[in-house]
Amino acid sequence: MGIFEPHHLILIIIIALIIFGPGKIADLGGQLGRGIRDFKKAMHEEEAPAQAQTAPAAEPVREIRQAEANVVEPAAAAKEVAQSH
Template sequence: MGSFSIWHWLVVLVIVLVLFGRGRVSDIMGEFGKGIRSFKQGMDETDKAAPRIEGPVHDTKPAEPAPAEPQPAPRSDSQG
């Protein structure tokens, strides 16, 4: 009961063919194929536009060392 048998799928196929007709189903599948083809072409263009870079990339300057703790300013006592 949890899975569909071949008879279930055949009944669904017959209902779809009756509702949409044979020509309409082939048109839908053709449009679906065009969409997949367009998607694949878009993915290929993306791969060509942004080439893959393997390994670490060091385009930035090295990190600066952390600043030392601030030293207190020397006091100038006027009493001397």
């Protein structure tokens, strides 16, 4: 089947209990959980400022698009000048 079958995992857990004891394993589990929780918290804190920095960028983009809409093509401008003379 695979490298680790269920009876292999049970044997590893029993050996770990004998070596470290149930108290030490509980402490390690708590530290691991705390580390994961702190990591997730730091990731969420990093996302919030990044989202706040990108929100005001929508206004300059809108201004650029409006400016692009008002741009007259050079060929059209030359045609209008030629027709007016």
